[in-house]
Amino acid sequence: MPASNLQQVWPEMNPEDMSPEQMALAALRHEIDLVDDEILALFQRRLAIAAKVGQAKDAPHGPHTKLRPDREQTVLSRVMAKADPENAVAVEGLWREIVGWGLARQGQLQVQVWAPVDPTRAFDGARHRFGTAAAIRMVRDPQAALAFAAEGKGVAVLAVNTEDPWWVGLRRDWSSLSVFDGFGAAGGQPTSLAVGKIDPAALPKGRRVVVSAGGDAGDGGGARRWGLNTHHGWTLALTDADLTPGDAEGCVGAIG
Template sequence: MTTHILAKALPAEVVELTAEQMALSALRSEIDSIDDQILELFERRLAIAAQVGKAKDAPTGPHTKLRPDREQAVLARLTAKAEPENKEAVSALWREIVGWGLARQGRLQVHVYAPIDGARAMDAARTRFGAAADIRVVYDAQTALTHAAEGNGVSVLSVSGDDAWWIGLRKEWSMLSVFEGFGPNDTPTSLAVGKIDPPALPTGRRVIVTAGGDAGDGSGARRWGLNTHHGWTLALTDADLGVGDVEGCVGAII
């Protein structure tokens, strides 16, 4: 005779969370809730950015969709409100957010010409324009300038080499303006150029291309020399100049 023994079911083991685990779970739940709010706000911002793109219409002619003055003002406002230890993170995050907003108006095409220290110029362009931008290397300045002059994108060009492409900003590339500098604050090693609406240039030091040295014009305005070539000088100045005037102003950087 076979005897069947029925095993009594044992209750599932109860796992008790420690106070630390419960606290961590609560924090993660709070982060999930914040992430949901951020996602909702980000998608709302993208939708509004697309509407802004349709509303943009530069009054003085066709220009790129970039508004460096607006970006400068918004970034200054946000970093001023941020806690000191968060300012760098806020700045980097906002650059990405605005980059994706611009992408809703058409993906920004950025050409980089930097025969010397190209990796640094690429990193600077990526930081400035964000992951949404289509950034590519080109191997001559004329290609980069032509791309910017078409008005659908911008270019970043090195000023530390022997190619004095910047002289052309006074001549055949006068439709372009410098709107950003990358590298040391007083002596950037590369500049961003594009068909920027002049009123949309950032508030800051003017970029000038002049015949002669960088000693100044006697007005007392400070100058920072960036490069020279056959009697021409590329420099920064804190003088209040307008783009295209007789002083050789070709743009502005923060």
Template sequence: MSKSILQPVWPEMNPAEMSPEQMALAALRHEIDLIDDQMLALFQTRLAIAAKVGLAKDAPHGPHTKLRPDREQTVLSRVLARADPDKVAAVEGLWREIVGWGLAQQGQLQVHVWAPVDPTRAFDGARHRFGTAASIRMVRDPQAALAFAAEGRGVAVLAVNTDDPWWVGLRRDWSSLSVFDGFGQAGGQPSSLAVGKIDPAALPTGRSVIVTAGGDAGDGGGARRWGLNTHHGWTLALTDARLTPGDAEGCVGAIA
């Protein structure tokens, strides 16, 4: 092994005095350095392209945020399908960060989190979803968080396992907002929902989120429903039915 490879890894040692184990470790570290160089170049190229995407003609504009949950879902699903089964969690975490920093090239995402019950879970869910590039802060008023999201400058993450029926407003006061993601225990129902002024065409493919007057037993059409909360005859639920936000069924969004 050449000195040019060994010296950067073991600068304080004489290559001639290195053991076979140290030589092998130096070779592995050199291989990692080469991979890091390639990853850095590719990542910076990806960021540059992401900045151009924000200016593309098919990007959301006007009152909607820059978020494209449908595109993020497609990218993540494609990557996870190609990942080794034992590395899926690591790959998902990495790609969430990559997508988050790509989005930041179009302007830092602002996220307001309201969760009086188990706030750490809601905050961690938001951090995992939007990455360290996003500016995430806890707030005390769900209506203020909704108003912030309605301005189109950012999104709100709000807990649903509370006594505050903020979600009823998605059918009335905040009808311009859509639910586009949910956070909670793995494989379980979401304990908080992400809400934003999302282009309806950019919502992810998944269960619809509905706010209806009545129970969560379903409408007899065969689609299952999962109740998340109730308040004075109103019900927040998930359904397998393919619905359009704003329609008569009370659809207010979708989560992957």
């Protein structure tokens, strides 16, 4: 390894005074520096492309947020399929940050979180999903958060493990909004839902979210339902039925 490279990674040492162990460590550090340079160049290139993508996006059915959950799902699934299993958690976290910063080049995402029960879990779920590039803040009024999302200013993350049935309004009052993600305990049912003015064609592939009258036992056609909450005869549930948002069966979105 050239002496100049040794001094770059270990400037306080004289190469002639280095032990074999220090020489080996310096070589590894130099290798990391080279990889960091490659990562930086590629990341900045990706950000530049993401900015162009933002300019090219065109929602076909009126104004929607620039979020494309289906595209994010595809990108993450492709990357995770290539990742070594022992690196899966690290890769997912890194890629969500990369996607979040790319989205920020199209305009910083504003996220309002309402969760009177276990607010830390809801906030952490939002931070993990949207990354540190997003502006996330806690709010006290779920209806105000829904209005914020309906205006296209950003998205709302709202708890469903509460006595406030804000989700009934997704059928009655907030038809322009769609559920596009859910957060909760690992491997469990979601305790909060992400809601936004999402192009229905851009919803992720996964379980549908339904708000309907009656219970959560399913429709008798073989499609299971998992109840999340109930209120005065209304039920919020997940289903594996392939439903279209806004249809008569009460589909209000999807969770990937």
